[in-house]
Amino acid sequence: MKRTLAVSFALYLAVFLVPLLAGGKLPAPVETAAETTPSPAAVPFAEKPAPSSPPVSPSPSPAPPPGYTITVLVEGTPEEISLRGFLLGAVAAEMPALYPEEALKAQTVAIRTFALYAQSRPYHENARLCADWECCLAFSPLEGREADWGEQYEEYARKIEAAVDETAGVVILYEGEPIEAVFFAATDGRTRSAAEVWGGEVPYLQSVGSDFDLEFANGPRGHGVGMSQFGARQLALRGLGYEEILKWYYTGVEITGA
Numbered sequence: 001m002k003r004t005l006a007v008s009f010a011l012y013l014a015v016f017l018v019p020l021l022a023g024g025k026l027p028a029p030v031e032t033a034a035e036t037t038p039s040p041a042a043v044p045f046a047e048k049p050a051p052s053s054p055p056v057s058p059s060p061s062p063a064p065p066p067g068y069t070i071t072v073l074v075e076g077t078p079e080e081i082s083l084r085g086f087l088l089g090a091v092a093a094e095m096p097a098l099y100p101e102e103a104l105k106a107q108t109v110a111i112r113t114f115a116l117y118a119q120s121r122p123y124h125e126n127a128r129l130c131a132d133w134e135c136c137l138a139f140s141p142l143e144g145r146e147a148d149w150g151e152q153y154e155e156y157a158r159k160i161e162a163a164v165d166e167t168a169g170v171v172i173l174y175e176g177e178p179i180e181a182v183f184f185a186a187t188d189g190r191t192r193s194a195a196e197v198w199g200g201e202v203p204y205l206q207s208v209g210s211d212f213d214l215e216f217a218n219g220p221r222g223h224g225v226g227m228s229q230f231g232a233r234q235l236a237l238r239g240l241g242y243e244e245i246l247k248w249y250y251t252g253v254e255i256t257g258a
Helices: 002-021 083-094 101-120 142-165 194-198 211-215 229-237 242-249
Strands: 069-074 077-082 171-174 254-256
Touching: 069 083, 069 101, 077 083, 083 101, 083 142, 101 142, 101 171, 101 229, 101 242, 211 229, 229 242, 242 254
Parallel strands: none
Antiparallel strands: 069 077, 171 254
């Protein structure tokens, strides 16, 4: 160890002090890989995190990758479910299967987008969503609907599978991010804005006309924000496609992956 220190000190004298005594300049520093890395000031602003800010979750992918799964609380137990399997069960539980195909597709895309929104903003500590309609989304496996649908099970199951598969990868974006695509059963002629119901302004959740909901036999049902399911049915019966339905209820959005 002492020999090493002595040699190092001698080299220091030779390299630095001798040139100084001779009136020369210090040699230029040797450039290393670490020193060639741009300093924070050289990195574009958009690439630098804000000082002292908490870590930000990466933005969710606009379209789910193949094999994407989602953790769902089912009766209090976290379960890892494929996105397709979750969509089949959630669409079957959330919207009457006798509704038109374009309404079922609109419902599918809304639920897919809602699930992706929860990718970086989980609704529960140990799961992204739960299978409770009063909290997140209703869900029950498609194969379990046979008792409810009886002889129409095969027909309804095919309709829901088609709605899921024919819209695979389609999501609703606002400024490049999946939206919180909330929905409800029916309203009294217009939807409500998020600010009106929950007190926080959300640009894509604005009040829009939905007077065809007045034909719903049971009157308004639900919080009234986002897409009206009965309104989606009525628009589909009038010839609108699922993309047009979604853009009717969610303000200023784009539909990608279609």
